[in-house]
Amino acid sequence: MSDQLTIKDIAKYCGVGVSTVSRAINDDPGISPKTKERVLKVVKKFHYIPNNSARNLKIQESNTIALIVRGLNNIFFQSMFDGFQTLLYKNGYDFLIHLVDENTAVSRSAIELAKEKRLKGVIFLGGQMEDPAVELDQLDVPYVLCTVAHSMYTPMPNVNLVAIDDAAESCKAVKYLIEKGHRRIAIITGHKDDRAVGGQRLSGYKRALAEAGIAYDEDLVGYMEEDIPEFTTENGYAVARKLLARTDFTALFCISDITAIGAYKAISEAGLNVADDLSVVGFDGIDLGRFTIPSLTTISQPKDKMVKSSVDLLMKAINGDDTPRQLVYSASLLERESVKAIER
Amino acid sequence: MSDQLTIKDIAKYCGVGVSTVSRAINDDPGISPKTKERVLKVVKKFHYIPNNSARNLKIQESNTIALIVRGLNNIFFQSMFDGFQTLLYKNGYDFLIHLVDENTAVSRSAIELAKEKRLKGVIFLGGQMEDPAVELDQLDVPYVLCTVAHSMYTPMPNVNLVAIDDAAESCKAVKYLIEKGHRRIAIITGHKDDRAVGGQRLSGYKRALAEAGIAYDEDLVGYMEEDIPEFTTENGYAVARKLLARTDFTALFCISDITAIGAYKAISEAGLNVADDLSVVGFDGIDLGRFTIPSLTTISQPKDKMVKSSVDLLMKAINGDDTPRQLVYSASLLERESVKAIER
Numbered sequence: 001m002s003d004q005l006t007i008k009d010i011a012k013y014c015g016v017g018v019s020t021v022s023r024a025i026n027d028d029p030g031i032s033p034k035t036k037e038r039v040l041k042v043v044k045k046f047h048y049i050p051n052n053s054a055r056n057l058k059i060q061e062s063n064t065i066a067l068i069v070r071g072l073n074n075i076f077f078q079s080m081f082d083g084f085q086t087l088l089y090k091n092g093y094d095f096l097i098h099l100v101d102e103n104t105a106v107s108r109s110a111i112e113l114a115k116e117k118r119l120k121g122v123i124f125l126g127g128q129m130e131d132p133a134v135e136l137d138q139l140d141v142p143y144v145l146c147t148v149a150h151s152m153y154t155p156m157p158n159v160n161l162v163a164i165d166d167a168a169e170s171c172k173a174v175k176y177l178i179e180k181g182h183r184r185i186a187i188i189t190g191h192k193d194d195r196a197v198g199g200q201r202l203s204g205y206k207r208a209l210a211e212a213g214i215a216y217d218e219d220l221v222g223y224m225e226e227d228i229p230e231f232t233t234e235n236g237y238a239v240a241r242k243l244l245a246r247t248d249f250t251a252l253f254c255i256s257d258i259t260a261i262g263a264y265k266a267i268s269e270a271g272l273n274v275a276d277d278l279s280v281v282g283f284d285g286i287d288l289g290r291f292t293i294p295s296l297t298t299i300s301q302p303k304d305k306m307v308k309s310s311v312d313l314l315m316k317a318i319n320g321d322d323t324p325r326q327l328v329y330s331a332s333l334l335e336r337e338s339v340k341a342i343e344r
Numbered sequence: 345m346s347d348q349l350t351i352k353d354i355a356k357y358c359g360v361g362v363s364t365v366s367r368a369i370n371d372d373p374g375i376s377p378k379t380k381e382r383v384l385k386v387v388k389k390f391h392y393i394p395n396n397s398a399r400n401l402k403i404q405e406s407n408t409i410a411l412i413v414r415g416l417n418n419i420f421f422q423s424m425f426d427g428f429q430t431l432l433y434k435n436g437y438d439f440l441i442h443l444v445d446e447n448t449a450v451s452r453s454a455i456e457l458a459k460e461k462r463l464k465g466v467i468f469l470g471g472q473m474e475d476p477a478v479e480l481d482q483l484d485v486p487y488v489l490c491t492v493a494h495s496m497y498t499p500m501p502n503v504n505l506v507a508i509d510d511a512a513e514s515c516k517a518v519k520y521l522i523e524k525g526h527r528r529i530a531i532i533t534g535h536k537d538d539r540a541v542g543g544q545r546l547s548g549y550k551r552a553l554a555e556a557g558i559a560y561d562e563d564l565v566g567y568m569e570e571d572i573p574e575f576t577t578e579n580g581y582a583v584a585r586k587l588l589a590r591t592d593f594t595a596l597f598c599i600s601d602i603t604a605i606g607a608y609k610a611i612s613e614a615g616l617n618v619a620d621d622l623s624v625v626g627f628d629g630i631d632l633g634r635f636t637i638p639s640l641t642t643i644s645q646p647k648d649k650m651v652k653s654s655v656d657l658l659m660k661a662i663n664g665d666d667t668p669r670q671l672v673y674s675a676s677l678l679e680r681e682s683v684k685a686i687e688r
Contacts, residue, residue, distance in 0.1 A: 005389050013357050045349055046390055072426040082416040085443055096440045099429055233635045265635040291577045291609040
């Protein structure tokens, strides 16, 4: 007797031949509906998976939810891990964190992982998809997109989504700088071809300028470097250096706090002081922003609420509620010390 | 027919009574060795787990290694996740990250998790154990302690361990400050009762002072606050404020970089400049230390090597090599900008 569960075992248990089991599994018409039902019940009960492979050792039913995280070392996303762990455990689920680098499609990673690990659900943290419903068509477990730019979609995709309005919140940040008298406002944004978070936050920047009658100047736009991991201090530092070398400005909007911390360094190396010489606004609201010198004025995402809603939506979906919901939260401008008003 | 696999199914498949299966499972003598063997083979084959509970849905064999991480938001540990994921995947394993807060014993978490998830192995990141071999006696899968203070143990525990010598490395950092002319050197260390990393790094501090003939002054010792998560910027900030209010010193040794970043803030708020007025040395070598202003002189742990060795040791253990090994690496002093020499 083999150690592995084979089709023969199923056949023996059911008291039928191997070919009957095979017909039942393969939806072959040459088998009575009643026999088919009986065989499939046994197949299910014994977690038998056709194909006599290592998969037999795996479970058919797992209790695992995957957190697919775009970026290998994104401090903002990492600060959400604890919240996800607590809530998913509370709901009786295991969870695994799967980091995806920026050159890998999160959708493909999710589809493969879901099959391999027989996941119960997926939560995406970040990541760009042209059309989530299409790209994730083969993902046959419920999922929620969390912190995925939603405003690149018109209309909004009919999937579970928890987000902020990246364009509107960026517009808010830049308007705040304009109110403080700034007109030469630079931006550190995502890659040049980024239509997701980077693209959306750039569009909010443009909107704020346009509404204030300030001409858009491509010289003031710093795109993250392609050869440095995105949304890192290192990238912010590199882009800020180039901006400072290229043109003059009195304010800088960074589309992530961790990037702003890199910009602080470049500003300091240029012999300037943040706030007194150059105002800086960040985005995300990570804890570190309280401790930069000066502390960082930023757009603070409602992280805890977003974690909770993502888990809630996923639980609903897992429990059979198949009406996707899109929750778009407001972020708040945290006024700290990194912005100074200037004379117009 | 129930959907769940029950003892009756096993009995039916074996052609024996339920009580015979029960005897086989419970190692009851009232059953012939031959029958017992036959029944247990079927039990194993069908992944049947006694106790008609939800456990029946779980697998007997998983392919999962758990990373048990002490601290909910430890940036140094988080920076190792990517390396662990890459190497464990490469070795054909899944991995899950399990965060443990500082009030929970990592050993108990590991033992529970290993049973629940039928883990193949465990890697600990951080965490204090009085006697790992005893505390982890019930952990019946191979494990490796990574970045766990080893020098609190005399003799070193006979378990797989990958570490640096926390006391020696701290001694190195403080000696460097002494060489630069500093004699009033404060320290931000772990909780007062910490015998692990905090205690070891404090002992290295004491040793360096003693060897230089500098009297130990308890006033210069800042223990991390009990009511703020350990090893966080916030805690470093709070402790540095107290130290600055209490006494004078020309240098500060912080036992983690992220704590040093909090100390920078307190130093700035006190109207002082890091380096010019007060030298600071950190510990860990996180990426952010390159971008603080001034950049942070620190003890850099050989992170990548430690990740690789931890995985290698675990693989050896899983593959049956039951000789535990203890690998203690050297860390290196990264001289950056946060230390200035002073006149003696």
